[in-house]
Amino acid sequence: MDRFNAMRVFTRIVELGGFAKAADSLQLPRASVTILIKQLEGHLGVQLLQRTTRQISLTLDGAAYYPRCVRLLADLEETEAVFSAARHNPKGLLRVDMPAGGGRLVVIPALPQFTARYPLIELEIGLNDRPVDLIREGVDCVLRGGSSLDDSLVARPLVMLDQVTCASPDYLQRQGTPRCLADLPEHQMVEYVSSSGKRFGLEFVVDGQVQPINLPKHVSVNSADGYLAACEAGYGLVQTPYYHVARQLKEGRLIEVLREEPPPGMPLTALYPPHRQLSRRVRVFVDWMVELCAQPGNGFSRETQTVL
Secondary structure: OOHHHHHHHHHHHHHHOOHHHHHHHHOOOHHHHHHHHHHHHHHHOOOOEEEOOOOEEEOHHHHHHHHHHHHHHHHHHHHHHHOOHHHOOOOEEEEEEEOHHHHHHHHHHHHHHHHHHOOOEEEEEEEOOOOOOHHHHOOOEEEEEOOOOOOOOEEEEEEEEOEEEEEOHHHHHHHOOOOOHHHHHHOOEOEEEOOOOOEEOEEEEEOOEEEEEOOOOOOEEOOHHHHHHHHHOOOOEEEEEHHHHHHHHHHOOOEEEOOOOOOOOEEEEEEEOHHHOOOHHHHHHHHHHHHHHHOOOOOOOOOOOEOO
16 A cells, blocks of 8 residues: 555545545545555554545544644655655646636736646636635645735735726716716615625725725625626626726726726735645746746736735
8 A cells, every 4th residue: 555645545535525525626536545544544553534424524533643644745845846846846746726717817818928838737616705625625725805904824825916996987977977976875876795695885985094884785785796797787896906908998888987086905815724835836926927927918907016
């Protein structure tokens, strides 16, 4: 039995919550995964996983063994990288999750730069506006906008995103264009609802302080694309990162308002579990994202940007 391979299988089962998912993730036959776990448990003399028809759970021994496996595998990967070509040309599968708009409009169009530099890394990209459980879903790194971050994860600040307030031409023709915050009581907004149920109104920076403003609304939406679609349909004001509406503003489908009363910037951050802090694949991807965010005209910001 290859104990390190068995540990990899064990940790992936824990992370993905099942034998079949782990087998597919590692591109192994499902029977091989089952055999490796049985051999590992036999070698240790303990049961690591409690199997039922509905779910897989850790035993007490398994819960104690799992973090040790994670640390050993991370150390092994880093050690091998130091003394192999992988130090300069890392290889393997890297699972990354990011907001749908930022991924579609900015990151994926720039990815040829990354794959040309690291041709042996295979990327699996998820585009989501929902929080992702990195451990349970087997994700190596996520990009997230906003300030509500998970303290249990390693955070690497990337860039401060410019945000804009905008509305459709039809809405502004009906309701008038707000010239200052005092005009807002005559207006409506589209409300954004996160996957956790948190509701977001409008925010403006006034005398260096963030001032929240909630307006009447007819529509609440739980996706970024739907949020903008409701705005284009004339349901009111929205606030969003500039990159997400750059094309609509250029084409006149949306119009920016209250430019002298800007929304606060939105931090974009790379997050990854502590046990992947030494992963060469994660490290080079995050370093590349820092480079991308520092490039003029990267797509994330308006004319200029503030790099954190």
